[in-house]
Amino acid sequence: MHEMTLAEQMLQIIEEAAIAQNFTQVKTVWMEVGRLSCVEKEALRFCFSAVVEETVARRAKLEFIDIKGRGLCAQCECEMDINTLYDACPACGSYAIQIIAGNEMRIRELEVE
Amino acid sequence: MCTTCGCGTKHIHMDGDILYHHEYAETVGGHTHHMHASVINESRRVRIEQAILAKNNHFAQHNRHYLAQQGIFMVNLVSSPGSGKTTILIETIKALQNEIPIAVIEGDQQTDQDAVRIRATGVPAVQINTGKGCHLDAHMVGHAMEKLDLQSNSLLFVENVGNLVCPAAFDLGEAHKVVILSVTEGEDKPLKYPDMFHAADVMLLNKCDLLPYLSFDVSCAIDFARRINPALQVIQISAIQGSGLQQWIDWIKSGHQQAAQVVMTEKAIL
Ligand SMILES: Nc1nc2c(ncn2[C@@H]2O[C@H](COP(=O)(O)OP(=O)(O)OP(=O)(O)O)[C@@H](O)[C@H]2O)c(=O)[nH]1
Ligand SMILES: [Mg+2]
Ligand SMILES: [Zn+2]
Ligand SMILES: [Zn+2]
Ligand SMILES: [Zn+2]
Ligand SMILES: [Zn+2]
Numbered sequence: 278m279h280e281m282t283l284a285e286q287m288l289q290i291i292e293e294a295a296i297a298q299n300f301t302q303v304k305t306v307w308m309e310v311g312r313l314s315c316v317e318k319e320a321l322r323f324c325f326s327a328v329v330e331e332t333v334a335r336r337a338k339l340e341f342i343d344i345k346g347r348g349l350c351a352q353c354e355c356e357m358d359i360n361t362l363y364d365a366c367p368a369c370g371s372y373a374i375q376i377i378a379g380n381e382m383r384i385r386e387l388e389v390e
Numbered sequence: 391m392c393t394t395c396g397c398g399t400k401h402i403h404m405d406g407d408i409l410y411h412h413e414y415a416e417t418v419g420g421h422t423h424h425m426h427a428s429v430i431n432e433s434r435r436v437r438i439e440q441a442i443l444a445k446n447n448h449f450a451q452h453n454r455h456y457l458a459q460q461g462i463f464m465v466n467l468v469s470s471p472g473s474g475k476t477t478i479l480i481e482t483i484k485a486l487q488n489e490i491p492i493a494v495i496e497g498d499q500q501t502d503q504d505a506v507r508i509r510a511t512g513v514p515a516v517q518i519n520t521g522k523g524c525h526l527d528a529h530m531v532g533h534a535m536e537k538l539d540l541q542s543n544s545l546l547f548v549e550n551v552g553n554l555v556c557p558a559a560f561d562l563g564e565a566h567k568v569v570i571l572s573v574t575e576g577e578d579k580p581l582k583y584p585d586m587f588h589a590a591d592v593m594l595l596n597k598c599d600l601l602p603y604l605s606f607d608v609s610c611a612i613d614f615a616r617r618i619n620p621a622l623q624v625i626q627i628s629a630i631q632g633s634g635l636q637q638w639i640d641w642i643k644s645g646h647q648q649a650a651q652v653v654m655t656e657k658a659i660l
Contacts, residue, residue, distance in 0.1 A: 279525055279556035281522075282525075282556075283443075286443065286445060287442055287447065290438065290442070295436060296437060298436050304433055308442075324506075331401060351620075353465045361434075361584065362533065362587075362588050363580075363581060363584055363617040363618045372616065372618075372620050373620040374619075380439060381521040382441065382443065383440055384439075384442065384469060385438060385439060385441055386435055386436065386438060386439075387433060387435070387436045387438055388435055388436075389436050390432055390433040390434070
């Protein structure tokens with residue numbers, strides 16, 4: 278799994294923000310995780326706690342914001358909630374569903390001091 | 391390439407050396423320490439709104455831009471270990487190397503055996519050893535491209551680390567991801583590892599010569615893969631016996647022609 282890479286990338290974003298926005302401690306990290314993204318949240322929490330040792334984020338609490346999967350059917354144009362990449366359209370049964378939300382892996386906000 | 395982002399080139403090593411990540415922690419650590427005294431300890435919110443893989447995607451855009459300028463067609467081969475990526479590459483190279491210049495970037499956690507196998511065909515190959523890393527990222531690939539001295543209007547193949555999971559999430563700047571599924575792996579793999587089949591544009595169903603000895607259901611495997619990706623193009627091949635390879639070679643040739651044509655049209659406009 279690539280959770281270690283993701284944790285390193287998160288730390289890099291936070292450290293760049295620390296310079297740009299003048300903070301020395303991160304108290305909370307709010308991270309958006311889409312239902313369809315390939316993030317394993319507990320694995321990421323573990324990796325994050327490992328990479329932030331002795332950094333501005335060493336005391337940071339990691340809060341996940343879950344984002345629902347949403348799809349748009351290419352055949353009948355209806356919108357629906359989706360839980361997997363192979364859900365069928367509940368209206369017409371087609372698998373040709375375009376994902377419009379649920380792929381997110383992004384840092385939304387930090388609480389800092 | 392990524393030097394335009396201010397990234398040094400010394401931190402990454404290929405062909406046997408260890409691969410390091412950026413040493414950004416050091417500079418930032420120094421900075422924060424320095425500023426500590428003057429900052430009041432008052433908590434506040436900072437909006438970030440940044441995708442975790444934004445850096446990778448940025449490097450991927452640099453790679454893609456460079457490839458487009460040079461008319462190079464880049465294909466990223468992804469699969470679980472042992473599905474036949476290197477064997478397919480070697481057969482593809484043999485079929486095309488007299489017509490089109492080809493270069494290869496090989497990704498493996500350890501050893502340069504696959505690069506050695508590729509170089510035996512006479513085509514240049516750079517091996518990236520990711521160590522504990524389980525995928526290639528766009529930054530490593532950008533540096534490997536620099537090492538390869540790529541010719542314009544050529545083909546560039548990337549053989550990703552054998553792993554059906556996270557190479558799906560990392561854009562390298564390729565024109566297409568091609569996923570290889572071998573018939574010994576079972577027809578349920580697309581449903582178990584959907585991200586990869588979602589990210590790919592072509593699926594090569596390999597080792598079809600073994601079908602008489604297995605209970606693998608080809609149409610079921612294709613059906614599962616197309617549930618995830620209805621537009622997925624499927625080519626059934628045997629890399630060892632050569633069946634189906636012509637269709638794959640034709641697909642490569644037409645992609646290569648398009649990439650070269652785009653550059654020619656742009657030059658004509660200028
Ligand atoms: N029967 C049969 N065997 C094949 C075919 N293609 C590859 N193999 C065999 O499968 C094994 C693995 O092939 P490789 O080409 O090394 O696979 P790979 O995907 O590059 O493996 P990694 O780089 O280690 O992930 C080798 O023993 C090949 O000879 C095929 O079409 N039919
Ligand atoms: Mg290989
Ligand atoms: Zn529908
Ligand atoms: Zn840049
Ligand atoms: Zn670099
Ligand atoms: Zn990985």
